[in-house]
Amino acid sequence: MHNDLALKINTEVSGAQATAHIAEVGDSSIAVDSAHILKICECLKNDGFNVLQTISGVDYPGEEAGTDGHIELNYILADFHEDRELILKTNVRRGTAEKLGTIASVVGVWKAADWQERECYDMLGVHFLNHPDLRRILCPDDWEGFPLRKDYVVAEKYRDMTINPADKMNFYDREFFAKQKAVDKAAKQAAASAGE
Amino acid sequence: MTEQMNGNANTGSDLKSDEKLKSELLTLNMGPQHPATHGVLRVEIKTDSEIVAQAIPHIGYLHRCMEKHCEHLDYRGIIPFCDRMDYLAAMSMEWGYALAIEKMIGQEVPKRAEYIRTIIGELQRIASHLMFYGTYAIDLGAFSPFLYAFQERETILRLFEEISGARLLYNYIWIGGVWNDLTDDHLQRIVRFCDKMDGELEKYDKLVGQNQIFIGRTAHVGVITPEQCYDYGLTGPMLRGSGIDWDLRKKRPYSLYGELDFDVVVGRGEKGQLGDCWDRYYVRWAEMKESLKIIRQCLDGIEEGPYMGKVKKIIKLPVGEIYMRSECPRGELGYHIVSKGGKTPYRVKVKSSCFTHISILGEIAPGQMVADLVASIGSTDIVLGEVDR
Numbered sequence: 001m002h003n004d005l006a007l008k009i010n011t012e013v014s015g016a017q018a019t020a021h022i023a024e025v026g027d028s029s030i031a032v033d034s035a036h037i038l039k040i041c042e043c044l045k046n047d048g049f050n051v052l053q054t055i056s057g058v059d060y061p062g063e064e065a066g067t068d069g070h071i072e073l074n075y076i077l078a079d080f081h082e083d084r085e086l087i088l089k090t091n092v093r094r095g096t097a098e099k100l101g102t103i104a105s106v107v108g109v110w111k112a113a114d115w116q117e118r119e120c121y122d123m124l125g126v127h128f129l130n131h132p133d134l135r136r137i138l139c140p141d142d143w144e145g146f147p148l149r150k151d152y153v154v155a156e157k158y159r160d161m162t163i164n165p166a167d168k169m170n171f172y173d174r175e176f177f178a179k180q181k182a183v184d185k186a187a188k189q190a191a192a193s194a195g196e
Numbered sequence: 197m198t199e200q201m202n203g204n205a206n207t208g209s210d211l212k213s214d215e216k217l218k219s220e221l222l223t224l225n226m227g228p229q230h231p232a233t234h235g236v237l238r239v240e241i242k243t244d245s246e247i248v249a250q251a252i253p254h255i256g257y258l259h260r261c262m263e264k265h266c267e268h269l270d271y272r273g274i275i276p277f278c279d280r281m282d283y284l285a286a287m288s289m290e291w292g293y294a295l296a297i298e299k300m301i302g303q304e305v306p307k308r309a310e311y312i313r314t315i316i317g318e319l320q321r322i323a324s325h326l327m328f329y330g331t332y333a334i335d336l337g338a339f340s341p342f343l344y345a346f347q348e349r350e351t352i353l354r355l356f357e358e359i360s361g362a363r364l365l366y367n368y369i370w371i372g373g374v375w376n377d378l379t380d381d382h383l384q385r386i387v388r389f390c391d392k393m394d395g396e397l398e399k400y401d402k403l404v405g406q407n408q409i410f411i412g413r414t415a416h417v418g419v420i421t422p423e424q425c426y427d428y429g430l431t432g433p434m435l436r437g438s439g440i441d442w443d444l445r446k447k448r449p450y451s452l453y454g455e456l457d458f459d460v461v462v463g464r465g466e467k468g469q470l471g472d473c474w475d476r477y478y479v480r481w482a483e484m485k486e487s488l489k490i491i492r493q494c495l496d497g498i499e500e501g502p503y504m505g506k507v508k509k510i511i512k513l514p515v516g517e518i519y520m521r522s523e524c525p526r527g528e529l530g531y532h533i534v535s536k537g538g539k540t541p542y543r544v545k546v547k548s549s550c551f552t553h554i555s556i557l558g559e560i561a562p563g564q565m566v567a568d569l570v571a572s573i574g575s576t577d578i579v580l581g582e583v584d585r
Contacts, residue, residue, distance in 0.1 A: 023516050023517075024516075025300060025302075025514045025516050026299075026300055026514070026516035026517050026518040027516075027517055027518050027519055029517070050426045051426055051429045052429055053429055053521075053528075053530060053547055054429075054530060054532070054545065054547040056532040056543070056545035056547075057545075058534055058542070058543045059543075074517075074532065074545075076519055076530070076532065076547070080426060080440070080442055083447050083448070085519070085521075087517070087519060110427060110429065111427045111428050111559070112427065112428050112429035112552060112555070114555065115551065115552070115555040119551075123263075136256075137255065137256060138255065138256040138259040138261075138584060138585075139256060139259065140256070147261050147264055148261075148263060148264060148543075152264075177268065
C-alpha cells in the first residue's frame with residue numbers, strides 16, 4: 001500500500017519526493033518534502049483519507065554542537081470507509097523561539113488540524129503558516145519555551161511562582177538514570193578489559 | 197415538549213437575524229470550576245441575549261505534560277501514568293498502552309489474561325458510561341439518576357479495588373498479561389452484577405432516556421452531521437451517535453473481540469434528528485447492554501491457566517515506531533511510540549479522543565441557547581485529565 005501511495009503522491013504533486021519506508025517491526029510510513037504538504041494532504045484526502053487522527057511531532061536536535069537538527073511531524077491519517085491508516089512524515093527546521101521553523105497549515109483540508117497544530121506549536125514550536133488562530137493551547141499564553149523539545153529546561157519561576165523546586169521528584173529520577181548509566185558503562189568497560 | 201423546544205430554538209434564530217433586536221455581545225465565562233464542565237474546562241461564551249454567538253473552549257488547566265514524563269521512564273513505569281490521563285477509564289488506557297508495546301516486542305499474552313482483560317475492559321466501559329449517565333442527568337437538572345448510577349458503579353469499583361488495590365488508578369494491566377488473577381468468587385460476583393444490571397438498565401432508560409423533559413432537553417440539540425464527524429476526527433460514541441457504524445472492536449479486532457458476538461450500536465435519530473444529544477445518550481446506554489453481552493460470553497469461555505506471560509526483565513523496544521489504536525469508552529485512543537532501541541521511549545504521543553471531541557464545541561455552539569450548550573458539552577462526555585494530559 002505504501003509504495004503505491006508514494007507513487008501516486010509523486011505523480012500528482014511534483015516535487016513531493018515521497019518515499020515509502022517499509023518497517024520490519026512496527027508501522028511503515030511515507031516521508032515527503034515539507035514544502036508541498038498542503039497539496040499532498042489534499043491529494044491524500046481525495047484518495048479517501050477522510051480523517052486526520054493526530055499530528056505527532058518528534059524533536060531531533062542536531063547530534064553535534066552547531067548543527068540545527070529538525071522536528072519530524074507525523075500526520076497520522078485514517079480512511080474510515082476502507083479502513084486504512086497512514087503515517088505521513090515530514091521534516092521541519094527546528095529554529096529558535098524568535099524564528100521558528102515553518103510549514104503550511106492543513107486546517108483547510110481537515111478541521112481537526114486546527115487544535116492538533118496548535119498543540120504542536122505549543123509543545124514543539126513549529127509555526128504553521130496560514131493557521132486561523134495559532135495560540136498556545138495547553139500551556140498559558142505567556143509560557144516560555146517548548147516543553148517537548150529535547151533541550152527544554154523548565155524555568156525556575158513563572159509569574160513569581162516557583163514551578164521548578166530543586167527537590168522535585170523528577171530530579172531524583174534524573175539522578176537515578178544518570179547513576180544507572182554510569183553503572184552500565186563501568187560494567188561494559190570491565191567486560192571489555194576482561195576480554196583483552 | 198419537543199415541539200415547544202423547537203419553537204424556542206426557532207425564535208432564537210429569528211432573534212439573531214433580526215437586526216433591530218440584536219444587542220451587544222456579552223462575554224460569559226463558564227468554568228474553570230463549573231459543575232457542568234465536568235472538570236477544569238473554561239468556555240468563553242459570547243452571548244447575544246440568550247443565544248450563544250460564539251463559544252471558545254480554553255483547556256490546559258490540568259496539563260501535566262505526561263508525554264514528557266514518559267520520555268524519562270522505562271516501559272513498565274509508564275503504565276501508572278496512563279492511568280492518570282483518563283482517570284475514569286484507567287483500565288482501558290492501560291490496555292491500549294500494553295497492546296502497543298506487546299505488538300512492538302511480539303509478546304504473547306496467555307489466553308486467560310485475554311479473557312480477564314476483556315471482562316475488566318468492558319466492566320470499565322460500563323463504569324465509565326454510568327458516570328456519564330449520572331452526571332449528564334445532573335447537568336440537565338435531574339439528581340436522583342446519579343445516585344442510582346453510582347450505586348452500580350460502586351459495585352464495579354469495589355471489585356476493581358479487590359483485584360488491583362486501587363479504586364481509580366489501577367496499574368493492573370501489565371505488559372504480557374495482568375497483575376493479579378480473578379478468583380472464582382470474583383467471577384461469581386460479576387455474574388450476579390450482570391444479572392442485576394439487566395433490570396437496572398431498563399430502569400435507567402425509563403427514568404432518563406424516555407423521560408419527556410430529558411427528550412425535550414436533548415432531542416434536536418447539538419446536532420453533529422457525519423461530515424462534521426469525519427472533518428473533526430470524532431470517534432467512539434460521538435461518531436456512532438451520528439449514525440456511522442464504526443467500532444474498532446469490530447473493524448480492527450484486538451484481544452478476543454474477533455471471536456465475540458456483539459452489535460455495534462448506532463444513533464438513528466429516534467427522538468429528534470440524527471446526531472443530536474439524545475442519540476449520543478442512547479448509544480452509550482445501549483453500549484452498556486452490549487458490554488454485558490460480551491462479559492457473559494467471556495465468563496462462559498474463561499479457562500484456567502497462567503495470567504501473566506513470560507516477559508523479559510528489561511523491556512527494550514526495537515528501533516522503529518508504532519501507532520496503536522484501541523476503543524476506549526470515550527472514543528479511540530492512540531499511542532504513537534517512537535523508539536530508538538533503549539530502555540525508555542524516545543517519544544510517546546497520546547492521541548486523546550476527548551481532546552478531539554471538545555474541539556468541535558466551537559462549531560456546534562453558535563445559535564444554541566446557553567442551557568443547550570450545557571447539554572451539548574455533557575453529551576461529549578469529556579474527561580479533562582485526558583484532554584490536557
